[in-house]
Amino acid sequence: MRKASTLPIPVWATRYRNDTSSGRAQSLLAYADYYCLDGFADDADDLSLERLPMNRQPLRAYASRTGTRRNLDAMRRADWRLIVSAAGCLRNEGMPYALDNGAWSAFQQNRSFDEHAFMVAVDKMGEKADWIVLPDIVAGGLKSLDYSLAWLDRLRGLPTPFLIAVQNGMSAEDVRPFLNPAVGIFVGGTTDWKEQTSIHWGAVARRRNCYLHVGRVNSARRIAICAAAGANSFDGTSASRFSKTLEPLDKATRQPDFFASTQEWQPLNVAS
Numbered sequence: 001m002r003k004a005s006t007l008p009i010p011v012w013a014t015r016y017r018n019d020t021s022s023g024r025a026q027s028l029l030a031y032a033d034y035y036c037l038d039g040f041a042d043d044a045d046d047l048s049l050e051r052l053p054m055n056r057q058p059l060r061a062y063a064s065r066t067g068t069r070r071n072l073d074a075m076r077r078a079d080w081r082l083i084v085s086a087a088g089c090l091r092n093e094g095m096p097y098a099l100d101n102g103a104w105s106a107f108q109q110n111r112s113f114d115e116h117a118f119m120v121a122v123d124k125m126g127e128k129a130d131w132i133v134l135p136d137i138v139a140g141g142l143k144s145l146d147y148s149l150a151w152l153d154r155l156r157g158l159p160t161p162f163l164i165a166v167q168n169g170m171s172a173e174d175v176r177p178f179l180n181p182a183v184g185i186f187v188g189g190t191t192d193w194k195e196q197t198s199i200h201w202g203a204v205a206r207r208r209n210c211y212l213h214v215g216r217v218n219s220a221r222r223i224a225i226c227a228a229a230g231a232n233s234f235d236g237t238s239a240s241r242f243s244k245t246l247e248p249l250d251k252a253t254r255q256p257d258f259f260a261s262t263q264e265w266q267p268l269n270v271a272s
Contacts (some may be wrong), residue, residue: 007116063075065083065085080250098127100133100138131211140169179231191216214226218237222234
Protein backbone atom coordinates (compact mmCIF):
# COMPACT_ATOMS: atom_id res chain seq x y z
CA MET A 1 0.00 0.00 0.00
CA ARG A 2 1.35 3.41 -0.98
CA LYS A 3 1.84 5.58 2.08
CA ALA A 4 0.76 9.17 2.51
CA SER A 5 3.37 11.88 2.86
CA THR A 6 4.98 12.47 6.25
CA LEU A 7 5.05 16.21 5.60
CA PRO A 8 3.74 18.12 8.64
CA ILE A 9 0.10 19.08 8.73
CA PRO A 10 -0.76 22.80 8.85
CA VAL A 11 -0.19 24.58 12.17
CA TRP A 12 -3.78 25.87 12.11
CA ALA A 13 -5.05 22.25 12.15
CA THR A 14 -3.82 21.72 15.72
CA ARG A 15 -6.72 23.52 17.35
CA TYR A 16 -9.18 21.26 15.52
CA ARG A 17 -7.30 18.09 16.39
CA ASN A 18 -7.20 18.96 20.10
CA ASP A 19 -10.89 19.95 20.11
CA THR A 20 -10.37 23.61 20.96
CA SER A 21 -12.08 24.55 17.68
CA SER A 22 -14.83 22.91 15.70
CA GLY A 23 -15.00 23.00 11.91
CA ARG A 24 -17.63 22.02 9.38
CA ALA A 25 -16.56 18.37 9.31
CA GLN A 26 -16.86 18.04 13.08
CA SER A 27 -20.21 19.83 13.08
CA LEU A 28 -21.60 17.57 10.36
CA LEU A 29 -20.60 14.46 12.29
CA ALA A 30 -21.98 15.77 15.59
CA TYR A 31 -25.30 16.76 14.00
CA ALA A 32 -25.60 13.44 12.18
CA ASP A 33 -24.78 11.46 15.32
CA TYR A 34 -27.35 13.34 17.39
CA TYR A 35 -30.11 12.72 14.85
CA CYS A 36 -28.98 9.15 14.05
CA LEU A 37 -28.19 10.13 10.46
CA ASP A 38 -24.52 9.15 10.39
CA GLY A 39 -25.00 6.43 7.76
CA PHE A 40 -23.72 3.58 9.89
CA ALA A 41 -27.07 1.84 10.20
CA ASP A 42 -26.29 0.82 6.64
CA ASP A 43 -23.86 -1.69 8.19
CA ALA A 44 -26.50 -3.44 10.29
CA ASP A 45 -26.80 -7.18 9.71
CA ASP A 46 -30.58 -7.03 10.00
CA LEU A 47 -30.68 -4.35 7.30
CA SER A 48 -32.44 -1.93 9.64
CA LEU A 49 -32.46 1.43 7.90
CA GLU A 50 -32.17 4.97 9.10
CA ARG A 51 -34.97 7.24 8.04
CA LEU A 52 -32.90 9.67 5.98
CA PRO A 53 -34.97 12.71 5.08
CA MET A 54 -35.15 13.78 1.46
CA ASN A 55 -33.95 17.36 1.76
CA ARG A 56 -32.53 17.73 -1.72
CA GLN A 57 -30.56 20.95 -2.20
CA PRO A 58 -30.09 22.73 -5.54
CA LEU A 59 -27.30 21.25 -7.64
CA ARG A 60 -24.19 23.35 -6.93
CA ALA A 61 -21.88 24.22 -9.81
CA TYR A 62 -18.10 24.61 -9.62
CA ALA A 63 -15.79 25.74 -12.41
CA SER A 64 -12.03 25.44 -12.67
CA ARG A 65 -10.23 28.50 -11.40
CA THR A 66 -9.60 31.20 -13.99
CA GLY A 67 -8.04 34.63 -13.86
CA THR A 68 -10.27 36.00 -16.64
CA ARG A 69 -12.29 38.81 -15.06
CA ARG A 70 -15.19 38.59 -17.51
CA ASN A 71 -15.70 34.89 -16.80
CA LEU A 72 -15.30 35.36 -13.06
CA ASP A 73 -17.90 38.14 -13.03
CA ALA A 74 -20.33 35.92 -14.96
CA MET A 75 -19.81 33.06 -12.52
CA ARG A 76 -20.31 35.34 -9.52
CA ARG A 77 -23.63 36.57 -10.91
CA ALA A 78 -24.77 32.97 -11.39
CA ASP A 79 -23.59 31.99 -7.89
CA TRP A 80 -21.10 29.45 -9.22
CA ARG A 81 -18.04 28.46 -7.20
CA LEU A 82 -14.43 27.71 -8.05
CA ILE A 83 -12.49 24.49 -7.77
CA VAL A 84 -8.86 25.35 -7.06
CA SER A 85 -6.18 22.81 -7.99
CA ALA A 86 -3.15 22.21 -5.80
CA ALA A 87 -1.21 22.04 -9.07
CA GLY A 88 -2.24 25.56 -10.09
CA CYS A 89 -2.50 29.08 -8.75
CA LEU A 90 -3.69 29.05 -5.13
CA ARG A 91 -6.23 31.87 -5.37
CA ASN A 92 -10.00 31.83 -5.05
CA GLU A 93 -10.63 35.33 -6.46
CA GLY A 94 -12.84 36.14 -3.47
CA MET A 95 -15.30 33.34 -4.32
CA PRO A 96 -16.38 30.23 -2.38
CA TYR A 97 -14.26 27.29 -3.50
CA ALA A 98 -13.29 23.65 -3.12
CA LEU A 99 -9.75 22.24 -3.24
CA ASP A 100 -8.68 19.59 -5.73
CA ASN A 101 -5.53 17.58 -5.08
CA GLY A 102 -3.85 18.18 -8.46
CA ALA A 103 -3.49 14.50 -9.39
CA TRP A 104 -5.40 14.88 -12.66
CA SER A 105 -3.14 17.73 -13.80
CA ALA A 106 -0.06 15.64 -12.98
CA PHE A 107 -1.52 12.70 -14.92
CA GLN A 108 -2.23 14.87 -17.97
CA GLN A 109 1.31 16.23 -17.89
CA ASN A 110 2.84 12.76 -17.41
CA ARG A 111 4.55 13.64 -14.14
CA SER A 112 4.45 12.33 -10.58
CA PHE A 113 1.89 13.60 -8.10
CA ASP A 114 3.39 16.44 -6.05
CA GLU A 115 2.64 15.66 -2.40
CA HIS A 116 4.48 18.76 -1.22
CA ALA A 117 2.37 21.02 -3.45
CA PHE A 118 -0.78 19.38 -2.13
CA MET A 119 0.22 20.01 1.49
CA VAL A 120 1.11 23.62 0.65
CA ALA A 121 -2.38 24.01 -0.85
CA VAL A 122 -4.01 22.44 2.23
CA ASP A 123 -2.00 24.78 4.47
CA LYS A 124 -2.94 27.87 2.48
CA MET A 125 -6.51 27.12 1.44
CA GLY A 126 -7.75 23.95 3.12
CA GLU A 127 -9.31 25.49 6.21
CA LYS A 128 -11.86 27.58 4.29
CA ALA A 129 -12.55 25.18 1.42
CA ASP A 130 -16.00 23.63 0.97
CA TRP A 131 -14.27 20.25 0.69
CA ILE A 132 -10.92 18.69 -0.23
CA VAL A 133 -10.37 15.85 -2.70
CA LEU A 134 -8.03 13.33 -1.07
CA PRO A 135 -4.94 12.47 -3.16
CA ASP A 136 -5.56 9.63 -5.58
CA ILE A 137 -3.81 7.69 -8.34
CA VAL A 138 -5.50 8.39 -11.67
CA ALA A 139 -6.52 5.08 -13.30
CA GLY A 140 -5.13 3.34 -10.21
CA GLY A 141 -8.20 1.35 -9.17
CA LEU A 142 -7.94 -0.12 -5.68
CA LYS A 143 -4.34 1.10 -5.31
CA SER A 144 -5.76 4.59 -5.60
CA LEU A 145 -8.32 3.86 -2.88
CA ASP A 146 -5.57 2.59 -0.56
CA TYR A 147 -3.58 5.75 -1.21
CA SER A 148 -6.58 7.98 -0.53
CA LEU A 149 -7.34 6.15 2.71
CA ALA A 150 -3.75 6.60 3.86
CA TRP A 151 -4.17 10.34 3.34
CA LEU A 152 -7.53 10.28 5.12
CA ASP A 153 -5.81 8.81 8.16
CA ARG A 154 -2.97 11.31 7.84
CA LEU A 155 -5.29 14.33 7.68
CA ARG A 156 -7.94 13.10 10.10
CA GLY A 157 -9.21 15.84 12.40
CA LEU A 158 -9.07 18.68 9.90
CA PRO A 159 -12.20 20.86 9.82
CA THR A 160 -12.91 20.42 6.12
CA PRO A 161 -14.91 17.50 4.67
CA PHE A 162 -12.96 15.14 2.42
CA LEU A 163 -13.99 13.43 -0.80
CA ILE A 164 -12.66 10.05 -1.97
CA ALA A 165 -12.06 9.95 -5.73
CA VAL A 166 -13.77 6.85 -7.16
CA GLN A 167 -12.85 5.55 -10.60
CA ASN A 168 -12.66 2.52 -12.86
CA GLY A 169 -11.71 -0.55 -10.88
CA MET A 170 -13.58 0.43 -7.70
CA SER A 171 -16.90 -0.94 -6.55
CA ALA A 172 -19.45 0.42 -4.12
CA GLU A 173 -18.51 -2.35 -1.68
CA ASP A 174 -14.88 -1.19 -1.70
CA VAL A 175 -15.70 2.40 -0.79
CA ARG A 176 -18.92 2.24 1.22
CA PRO A 177 -17.44 1.48 4.69
CA PHE A 178 -15.40 4.69 4.69
CA LEU A 179 -18.21 7.10 3.85
CA ASN A 180 -20.04 9.33 6.33
CA PRO A 181 -21.33 12.92 6.48
CA ALA A 182 -17.73 14.22 6.61
CA VAL A 183 -16.23 11.86 3.98
CA GLY A 184 -17.97 11.85 0.62
CA ILE A 185 -17.53 10.76 -2.99
CA PHE A 186 -15.83 12.45 -5.95
CA VAL A 187 -16.85 10.59 -9.11
CA GLY A 188 -13.89 10.51 -11.49
CA GLY A 189 -12.94 7.78 -13.93
CA THR A 190 -13.43 7.65 -17.67
CA THR A 191 -16.36 9.50 -19.21
CA ASP A 192 -18.27 6.32 -20.09
CA TRP A 193 -17.72 4.81 -16.64
CA LYS A 194 -18.78 8.04 -14.96
CA GLU A 195 -22.00 8.27 -16.92
CA GLN A 196 -22.85 4.60 -16.38
CA THR A 197 -22.15 4.50 -12.64
CA SER A 198 -23.13 7.93 -11.26
CA ILE A 199 -26.63 6.67 -10.46
CA HIS A 200 -25.15 3.83 -8.38
CA TRP A 201 -22.85 6.18 -6.48
CA GLY A 202 -25.88 8.35 -5.84
CA ALA A 203 -27.66 5.44 -4.18
CA VAL A 204 -24.60 4.70 -2.03
CA ALA A 205 -24.23 8.36 -1.05
CA ARG A 206 -27.86 8.50 0.06
CA ARG A 207 -27.52 5.41 2.21
CA ARG A 208 -24.33 6.72 3.82
CA ASN A 209 -25.70 10.26 4.06
CA CYS A 210 -22.56 11.66 2.44
CA TYR A 211 -21.69 14.32 -0.12
CA LEU A 212 -21.59 13.40 -3.82
CA HIS A 213 -19.64 15.39 -6.42
CA VAL A 214 -19.13 14.54 -10.10
CA GLY A 215 -16.02 15.75 -11.91
CA ARG A 216 -15.50 16.90 -15.52
CA VAL A 217 -19.08 17.87 -16.38
CA ASN A 218 -19.27 20.28 -19.33
CA SER A 219 -22.67 19.78 -20.95
CA ALA A 220 -26.35 20.06 -20.08
CA ARG A 221 -26.68 16.32 -20.75
CA ARG A 222 -24.07 15.44 -18.12
CA ILE A 223 -25.59 17.91 -15.67
CA ALA A 224 -28.87 16.03 -16.10
CA ILE A 225 -27.04 12.78 -15.26
CA CYS A 226 -25.70 14.41 -12.09
CA ALA A 227 -29.20 15.55 -11.12
CA ALA A 228 -30.61 12.07 -11.76
CA ALA A 229 -27.93 10.60 -9.49
CA GLY A 230 -28.87 13.00 -6.70
CA ALA A 231 -25.43 14.65 -6.76
CA ASN A 232 -24.75 17.65 -4.56
CA SER A 233 -22.41 19.31 -7.04
CA PHE A 234 -20.32 19.02 -10.20
CA ASP A 235 -17.38 20.81 -11.78
CA GLY A 236 -16.15 21.57 -15.27
CA THR A 237 -13.89 23.82 -17.33
CA SER A 238 -16.32 25.15 -19.96
CA ALA A 239 -17.60 28.14 -17.97
CA SER A 240 -14.04 29.08 -16.99
CA ARG A 241 -12.89 29.19 -20.60
CA PHE A 242 -15.97 30.54 -22.39
CA SER A 243 -18.39 32.83 -20.54
CA LYS A 244 -21.04 32.32 -23.25
CA THR A 245 -21.43 28.68 -22.20
CA LEU A 246 -22.33 29.65 -18.63
CA GLU A 247 -25.98 30.58 -19.27
CA PRO A 248 -27.13 27.25 -20.81
CA LEU A 249 -25.14 25.25 -18.25
CA ASP A 250 -26.49 27.29 -15.36
CA LYS A 251 -30.03 26.86 -16.67
CA ALA A 252 -29.52 23.10 -16.64
CA THR A 253 -28.53 23.20 -12.94
CA ARG A 254 -31.87 24.84 -12.09
CA GLN A 255 -33.98 22.06 -13.58
CA PRO A 256 -34.20 19.46 -10.79
CA ASP A 257 -34.78 15.80 -11.56
CA PHE A 258 -37.85 14.87 -9.52
CA PHE A 259 -37.15 11.20 -10.21
CA ALA A 260 -33.57 11.38 -8.93
CA SER A 261 -32.08 8.35 -7.23
CA THR A 262 -33.91 7.79 -3.93
CA GLN A 263 -33.95 4.00 -3.80
CA GLU A 264 -32.63 2.12 -0.80
CA TRP A 265 -29.04 1.00 -1.07
CA GLN A 266 -28.33 -2.45 -2.46
CA PRO A 267 -24.92 -4.05 -3.11
CA LEU A 268 -23.87 -2.81 -6.52
CA ASN A 269 -20.72 -3.75 -8.41
CA VAL A 270 -19.67 -0.74 -10.45
CA ALA A 271 -16.06 -1.71 -11.00
CA SER A 272 -16.37 -2.59 -14.68
